Amino acid sequence: MQFPARTQSRWQGFDRSRLPDPITYYATELAALCGHGRRATARCPFHDDRHPxxxxxxxxxxxxxxxxxxxxxxxDVLAFHMARYGLPFAAAAKALGAWRTKT
Structure with a gap:
């Protein structure tokens, strides 16, 4: 899929491969991450949650x-980070280390 030139240059610094591993990210962001395999549960940080x-x-x-x-x-973890901290795309990508700075 080709994006218009202005869109390509706008997100040129984003590198999805530099996003943190979901297991590591969620283990640090969510208290008491429960489960094994590819699915886990936790208390939701977006509302007052008493049960996972x-x-x-x-x-x-x-x-x-x-x-x-x-x-x-x-x-993905980028969408979670944006929602949890109220950040726009570029700011969340930078906070997670997935934004390459121009050299």
């Missing part, structure tokens, strides 16, 4: 809260 309702795919980093009133979800 956040499901995390440890292969891809995808996440979903199963509480209907919350419904937080995303495809």
């Amino acid at each position: 309702s956040l499901s995390v795919n440890l292969d891809t980093g995808a996440f979903r809260c199963w509480v209907p009133a919350c419904g937080a979800h995303g495809r």
